[in-house]
Amino acid sequence: MNLNRVYAIILRHIFLTMHQMERFFDVIISPVLVLILWGFLATYVQNIQSQTLAAFLLGGMILWVVFEKVSTDIGVNFMFDIWDKNVINVLASPITFVEYLAGLVTISFIKILIALTSMWLMAGIFYNFQITTLGFGLSLLWINLFIFAVSFGIFNISLILRYGHSIGPLTWILPFFVQPFAAVFYPVSILPPVFQKIAYLLPISHVFEGMRFTLRTGQFDYGSFWVAVLLNVIYLSGSVALFAFTLKKVIRSGRLVKLI
Amino acid sequence: MDTKVILEVKNLRKSFNSFTAIDDISFSLEEGEILGFLGPNGAGKSTTIYCILGLVAPDEGDIRIFGKNIFKGRSEIFKDVNYASAEFNLPWNLSIWENLLVYAKLYEVPEAKKRITELLEIFEMSHLKDQATRDLSTGLRARANLCKALLNKPRLLLLDEPMASMDPDVVDKGINLIKQIQKEEGITVLYTSHNMWEIEEIAGEVIFLNHGKIIAQGSPLELTQKVLKLEGSEPNLRDVFIHLARSQDEPK
Numbered sequence: 056m057n058l059n060r061v062y063a064i065i066l067r068h069i070f071l072t073m074h075q076m077e078r079f080f081d082v083i084i085s086p087v088l089v090l091i092l093w094g095f096l097a098t099y100v101q102n103i104q105s106q107t108l109a110a111f112l113l114g115g116m117i118l119w120v121v122f123e124k125v126s127t128d129i130g131v132n133f134m135f136d137i138w139d140k141n142v143i144n145v146l147a148s149p150i151t152f153v154e155y156l157a158g159l160v161t162i163s164f165i166k167i168l169i170a171l172t173s174m175w176l177m178a179g180i181f182y183n184f185q186i187t188t189l190g191f192g193l194s195l196l197w198i199n200l201f202i203f204a205v206s207f208g209i210f211n212i213s214l215i216l217r218y219g220h221s222i223g224p225l226t227w228i229l230p231f232f233v234q235p236f237a238a239v240f241y242p243v244s245i246l247p248p249v250f251q252k253i254a255y256l257l258p259i260s261h262v263f264e265g266m267r268f269t270l271r272t273g274q275f276d277y278g279s280f281w282v283a284v285l286l287n288v289i290y291l292s293g294s295v296a297l298f299a300f301t302l303k304k305v306i307r308s309g310r311l312v313k314l315i
Numbered sequence: 316m317d318t319k320v321i322l323e324v325k326n327l328r329k330s331f332n333s334f335t336a337i338d339d340i341s342f343s344l345e346e347g348e349i350l351g352f353l354g355p356n357g358a359g360k361s362t363t364i365y366c367i368l369g370l371v372a373p374d375e376g377d378i379r380i381f382g383k384n385i386f387k388g389r390s391e392i393f394k395d396v397n398y399a400s401a402e403f404n405l406p407w408n409l410s411i412w413e414n415l416l417v418y419a420k421l422y423e424v425p426e427a428k429k430r431i432t433e434l435l436e437i438f439e440m441s442h443l444k445d446q447a448t449r450d451l452s453t454g455l456r457a458r459a460n461l462c463k464a465l466l467n468k469p470r471l472l473l474l475d476e477p478m479a480s481m482d483p484d485v486v487d488k489g490i491n492l493i494k495q496i497q498k499e500e501g502i503t504v505l506y507t508s509h510n511m512w513e514i515e516e517i518a519g520e521v522i523f524l525n526h527g528k529i530i531a532q533g534s535p536l537e538l539t540q541k542v543l544k545l546e547g548s549e550p551n552l553r554d555v556f557i558h559l560a561r562s563q564d565e566p567k
Contacts, residue, residue, distance in 0.1 A: 057423070140403050149421065264336030
């Protein structure tokens, strides 16, 4: 792993973000708008429901953004290199695909940190909700979500490699296929039994169950955390294996150079 | 005098389903040489370049750059190789300077800013360094691509139709700049084109490729003389190209 080349990919996306307002929108404005919407909804619901419900909704939404933004960002950044007809120039350089992915993951990490900070501030100012009440556990939940999002992003890139840029729009939609099973805004227990089984196979549902447990009891839910870690190991290994398999296949079939 | 083989391609074959893109070709390039790869569209020129870059896996054959197998230690080898094609852009929203800086990092160019400044001066683009790539004319974009391709002072430069669809003036300027830098820095160049005139201008040795096969090889003059003997009249360069391109299509 050559950090200089990873830095090159990060630098490229920093430059891109500075030049393209829609990318800035994605990092700060979009999460804040979502927060405003859900903040008011949560405030309303709080008046008619329990005291912790608003925290569940806001906490769920803030953590969901981590998954949604990171998983789409990795795929979208790859798509930008294809749309720019730049991907062959990059891949013709000494960079390895692992370094390229590391660059995409790191730039997503930086962007989500900025997005989270702005959302944390907004939630505190407007809704008096401190996500930091989750304590040290917040960072553990966050890491699990981030890793699952990275697995999802790598899965996304494998799809783009295999099916070309025509599959690009799916990059934005895919996370929402997970959302009903992720138990972001409600406990897994309210899902129908079949859906519950699907939900428990996803690390993200354990993260949100853990978040609700912590908000309710003030204790960190180690059980949910370790199950999520285990599932993440499986999902990350699976997505990396799929990616390696797809890459080998597209290099053999010549599809890689037809991506543009 | 000992000559160093920079690129060696042996018995390369590549098919895409039933289509044979490269059919058992072998050639090599010695240090400081400029080899022209000439042929009509679909002859297998770009596929050969992609195989050399490691972006398409050959079905059979061996490719060695600086004597090393490209699929082993690719990153180390490709620090000294670069590539440009008119088909691919530098990202449009970034300025020329930003683009070149990103690529300088990718190729780990020492004293990157100094090298970028030097290349922009050679290519007469210093005054455009802060301009977005999308705002450049086609000719200037080709020059920016060439700046990128020369950033790491490559020992091997792969140019895949770098001047495609450009007017003769732009092509002439581009070729002269490539020749100038090639001479100064001793770069070995593989240059593909379907334009005989372009190849004659730049290459000392030409390989004519058609239907994935090498059908003629020699200096541009030798190729012209070969066709002269066959046709009996003095052909112009266009005639040479057409003769070679059609020679395999005609029933024997």
